[in-house]
Amino acid sequence: MELTKPTTSSACADGTRGVPGRVTAAAVLGTLLEWYDFAIYASMAAVIGRLFFPSDDPTVSLLVTLASYAVGFVCRPLGAIVLGRLGDRAGRRSMLAITMVTVGSASVLIGLLPTHASAGLLAPALLVALRMVQGLAAGAEWTGGATFLIEYARTGRRGLYSGVVQASTVAGFLMGTGVAMAVVRLMPETAVDSWGWRIPFLLGGVVAAVGLFIRLKLDESPAYRELHTPHEPILRQGAQPQAAAPDDSGISGADADDGSGAATQTRRNWLLVLGIVFGVTLHGYTATSFPAFLDAVGALSLEDALTTNAIALLIEVPLIVAAGALSDRVGRKKVMGGALALYALTTYPVFLLVTSGALAGALAGQVVFVVLFAAVSGPMAALFVELFPTRVRSTAFSSSYNIGAAVFGGTAPFVNTFLATRTGVSVAPAFYLVCGALVSLAFLSRAHDRYQEELR
Numbered sequence: 381m382e383l384t385k386p387t388t389s390s391a392c393a394d395g396t397r398g399v400p401g402r403v404t405a406a407a408v409l410g411t412l413l414e415w416y417d418f419a420i421y422a423s424m425a426a427v428i429g430r431l432f433f434p435s436d437d438p439t440v441s442l443l444v445t446l447a448s449y450a451v452g453f454v455c456r457p458l459g460a461i462v463l464g465r466l467g468d469r470a471g472r473r474s475m476l477a478i479t480m481v482t483v484g485s486a487s488v489l490i491g492l493l494p495t496h497a498s499a500g501l502l503a504p505a506l507l508v509a510l511r512m513v514q515g516l517a518a519g520a521e522w523t524g525g526a527t528f529l530i531e532y533a534r535t536g537r538r539g540l541y542s543g544v545v546q547a548s549t550v551a552g553f554l555m556g557t558g559v560a561m562a563v564v565r566l567m568p569e570t571a572v573d574s575w576g577w578r579i580p581f582l583l584g585g586v587v588a589a590v591g592l593f594i595r596l597k598l599d600e601s602p603a604y605r606e607l608h609t610p611h612e613p614i615l616r617q618g619a620q621p622q623a624a625a626p627d628d629s630g631i632s633g634a635d636a637d638d639g640s641g642a643a644t645q646t647r648r649n650w651l652l653v654l655g656i657v658f659g660v661t662l663h664g665y666t667a668t669s670f671p672a673f674l675d676a677v678g679a680l681s682l683e684d685a686l687t688t689n690a691i692a693l694l695i696e697v698p699l700i701v702a703a704g705a706l707s708d709r710v711g712r713k714k715v716m717g718g719a720l721a722l723y724a725l726t727t728y729p730v731f732l733l734v735t736s737g738a739l740a741g742a743l744a745g746q747v748v749f750v751v752l753f754a755a756v757s758g759p760m761a762a763l764f765v766e767l768f769p770t771r772v773r774s775t776a777f778s779s780s781y782n783i784g785a786a787v788f789g790g791t792a793p794f795v796n797t798f799l800a801t802r803t804g805v806s807v808a809p810a811f812y813l814v815c816g817a818l819v820s821l822a823f824l825s826r827a828h829d830r831y832q833e834e835l836r
Contacts, residue, residue, distance in 0.1 A: 399532045399541060406598055407525035407545050409591035410480050412552040413584060414521045417487045417514060418452070418668075419556025420580040422793060423689075424564075425672040426682060427577050431495040432504045451508055452515035453790020456782040459519025464778030467520065471600050472528040472774065475520055480595055482517035484588020486510045491581030515786075522549060523778040526761035531601035531770070535834055536708055542762035543704020547697050549757075550750075553668045554693040559583065561686040603835050607770045642769070646776060649767040653780040655823030656763075659816030660756055661789025663723060666813060667750050668693070669793035670734065676797050677806045679735045680742055688739065692746035696754050703758025712759040712766075713829045719755035720824065723817040726752070728810040735806035759831075766830040788816065 421428065429438070429445035467475035490510050496503045526545045533541045559580045567576045599605075666673075670692075671685035680688070707715045726748060733745030768776040796809035 399529065399537075402594055403532050403598060404529060404541070404544060406476065406591065406595045407529040408548040408551075409587065409594060410476060410483075411522050411525045411545055411548040412555065413480070413487075413587045413591060414483055414518050415549045415552030415668075416556040416559075416587065417483060417552075417581070417584050418518075419553040420560050420584075421511075422669045423557050423560035423671050423686060424577055424580070425793075426675055427564075427572060428507075431497070431573060431577065432507050434496055447794055452511040452518065453786040455512045455515030456519035456786045456790070457779060459516035460523065460778035460782035461519075461775065463517070463520035464523070464775040467524055467527070467774030467778070468772060472524060472531075472604055473595065473598050473600055475774070476524050476528060477592060477595050479517040479521040479524060480588055480592045483514055483521060484585050484592070486514040486517070487581050487584030487588070491578040491584075519782045520774070520778045523761075523764075523781050524774060527765055527774055527777060528601050530762055530765045531603035531773075531835065535832065538762045538766070538835075539708035539712065539759050539831060540701065540705040542707075542760065542765075543701035543758040546704065546757045546761055547700040550668075550693055550696050550700060554690060554697065556580065557668075557671070557686060557690045557693060561683070561690055564686065565683055603770045646768060646772060649827070650776055650780045652823050652827045653764050653767065653777070654784045656760075656820050656827070657781055657784030658788050658823075659720060659723070659813075659818070659820030660760065661785045662792050662813055662816035663727075663749070663753050664757060665789040665792040666796055666809070667696075667746070667753055669796070670746055672793060673796055673800070673809075674734065674742065677735060677800045679737050679806065680739065684739055685742070688743040688746055691743060692750045695747055696750035699751060699754035700758040703755045704762065705758075707759030707762065707831060711829045711831050712763040713824060713827065715759050716756050716763070717821060717824055719752045720817045720821040723752050723756075724814050724821070727813045727817065728807065731807040731810040735800075762831065763827065763829070766833070766835065767827065769836045 425445045426438070429435075433444040435444070463475050463479060466478070490507065493499075493506055493510075494503050499506075522545075525548075526542065529541050529545050530538050563572060563576045563579055668689070670689050671682060674680045674685040675682040679685075703715055730745045730749050733741040734749075736742065736745075764777050764781060765773065795812065799808040799812065800806050
């Protein structure tokens with residue numbers, strides 16, 4: 381059966397044009413919504429703790445809330461495998477529509493939940509259940525959006541679009557942090573606890589509706605359609621026809637290392653991504669959970685912690701795009717590796733600044749922290765997408781990334797707060813983060829940088 385070439389791919393056949401704007405918007409909006417929801421939950425952890433997990437000890441309430449934050453990440457690997465496989469079999473677009481509906485609906489329902497005061501144990505049970513549903517969808521949202529967008533980009537521009545989609549995660553955190561900050565600052569605490577906390581979650585439904593409308597109007601990426609229409613190849617931007625067709629695993633014989641086979645190479649790259657994700661997600665989720673951490677250790681008030689974090693995130697957004705674009709010129713590994721090495725050297729002094737109790741110190745420490753994370757995360761999606769063949773890319777990328785994000789990233793806010801509050805040493809999390817940076821750097825050194833090669 382012959383497929384009609386859709387209008388969204390017409391630009392892709394011409395290497396002089398960019399990725400269609402609605403393709404970029406579709407990838408960005410879904411990722412923005414996903415991390416907006418995680419940001420408002422983390423930023424308002426203290427409020428949620430009082431309302432859903434009340435305790436005589438505020439620290440216990442906060443830790444339980446952060447544990448429920450991590451529960452969403454527990455479901456991410458399952459969602460990554462199921463929905464990632466759907467993306468490889470039924471198409472990227474179908475999978476992205478499902479994730480958008482799921483994340484948005486769960487956000488609205490959280491905003492409508494009764495609290496512990498009116499529903500007892502049912503309230504936290506429903507909250508945790510909805511966090512799990514969000515986690516299932518989130519398991520394929522960012523990776524699916526990144527895969528879809530980068531498959532549209534030509535060689536020499538994939539790093540730029542990697543930076544764009546990764547910047548949307550921080551923009552989502554920024555938007556969530558900003559909304560939470562506005563609610564906390566502009567409303568009295570009694571009003572926040574009564575109904576104000578619901579506003580950020582309900583706003584997520586609006587973003588979901590817009591994103592779903594855009595996604596339903598998209599066609600599949602050129603790489604995916606090329607794979608499924610072998611008699612009528614569709615070239616990505618600047619791509620040349622391949623000399624050899626891919627084998628059943630999606631990798632041509634020339635791509636297998638030392639004759640070990642495509643499957644072995646894919647498994648090796650899967651493990652490398654998992655190792656790289658360790659330190660990357662530790663630092664990423666630490667950066668976005670600083671408000672709750674600083675409030676818990678008494679370094680700053682929640683209002684000041686939210687303000688400094690919002691400023692730092694705002695600075696980070698354009699730097700992520702710049703780092704992604706830089707990796708198109710010098711390679712993904714050089715940009716990411718340099719930042720991870722600097723993390724190993726600077727994380728301890730950064731925590732001394734952040735926990736100093738001074739507003740200026742907290743802001744300076746967070747700015748240094750996010751500048752380095754921009755360099756790590758900007759090229760990251762492109763590096764991971766390029767490691768896997770089109771036939772299994774969605775499943776392999778989603779599962780490897782999200783297992784690491786669930787185990788290491790999702791637990792980072794809880795572990796950081798636990799280490800600081802239980803040891804009485806506010807800089808204790810720095811040692812955990814330095815370890816993560818060194819592990820990621822070691823795995824990154826073993827990865828093959830394909831930034832100058834066509835997608836397979």
